[in-house]
Amino acid sequence: MINPLFKKIDLQTYKPGRSMLKKTKKVIKLSANESALGVGNRVKKALRNIDKNISKYPDSKFKELTKTISKKFNLNENKIICGAGSDEIIQMLCTLFLNKNDEVIVPEFSFLMYRIYAKIAGAKIIYSKEINFKASINDIIKKVNKKTKIVFLANPNNPTGTYLSKSDLIILRKKLNSKILLVLDDAYFEYMQNKDYSPALDIFKNSKNVFILRTFSKIYGLASLRVGWGYGDKKIIDELYKIKPPFNVNKLAQVCAKEALLDKDHVKKSIKHNLYWCNKIKKELDKFKISTNEITANFFLLNFNKSKLTSKLVSKRLESKGVILREMDSYGIKNCLRVTIGNTYENKFFLKQISKIFKNV
Ligand SMILES: *Cc1c(COP(=O)(O)O)cnc(C)c1O
DSSP: OOOOOOOOOOOOOOOOOOOSSSSSSSSSSSSSOOSSSOHHHHHHHHHHOOOOSSSSOTTTTOOHHHHHHHHHHHHOGEEEEESSSHHHHHHHHOOOOOOOTTEEEEEEEEEEHHHHHHHHTTTTEEEOETTTTEOOOHHHHHHHOOEEEEEEEEETTTOOOOOHHHHHHHHHHHSOOOEEEEEEETGGGGGOOOOOOOHHHHHHHHOOOOOEEEEEESOOGGGGGOOEEEEEOHHHHHHHHHSTTTTTTTTTHHHHHHHHHHHHHHHHHHHHHHHHHHHHHHHHHHHHTTTESSOOSSSEEEOTTSSSSOHHHHHHHHHTTEEEEEEGGTTOOTEEEEEOOOOOHHHHHHHHHHHHHTOOO
């Protein structure tokens, strides 16, 4: 027998931050930038009271959720679309905008889903250089040509934790040919306390050529429900609706996302927790010459170039104690690990293991 012919896509299967280890039963997973505090009380309550009737399809237009989003962020409801994670919206954008041989620009150490979906859509990925792990506007502009269709940028960026300031973003949009779609991914904006930072949504609300991504997977703690949203020009949104799988966001996800948005206290608490532990972890790691990016989101890129041990060794030792960090090989970043800020117990345990590993070296 033979296989009917399928397309050959030059890709490796995406490897998520690991959540399991072979030997250890109890695992501290600090590898996927998930919420440190889990979900808040409003979501917990919604989960208890959820309408258990699951035999009917969910709302294909997410009316309740988009209404809540539009109220909270003062947006036109008709310019919002939801996805099974912002991942799905990235995929839909690639389907909508990209033809074979089109080009997409991404910073060299950026979120992997941009290049994966762009490649599946047949586009060529062009990597813009970074300076000290930070996207360079000039290099992005340099890489533009007639084939360029989309520039993807997460701000702050995963996995480097660096960000472009509000004025940087405005300059980038000005310098970039207006025919090119700039996709700005606000996945971690809630955590940002940096004075020169603005979420893309605050800057480009009325832009026709900027598309903004938001997610419920990070500070809101709904990663396993798969729900995110996108905001852009009505014409783009209308086209995305045409290609969207009709019932892409399930009912539970829609209900919980709405409740999560309304739980201001939980978000506040999460931001405070994050800031406290970012400061603490940064200071502790500095003792072992493990350097990090400045404090931005709920994770650090840890650089071991000045430390006495390599990232590989530290990762292995941590794993033997049940602590999983994200290895950076698939991102092409050498001698680094990414650590997510966990809950108090997890952070303390992580720091204790680090200090044990570096004892007597
Ligand atoms: C985690 C993350 C997301 C979220 O993806 P979902 O599909 O919504 O879970 C989006 N963008 C970046 C840069 C991320 O790190």
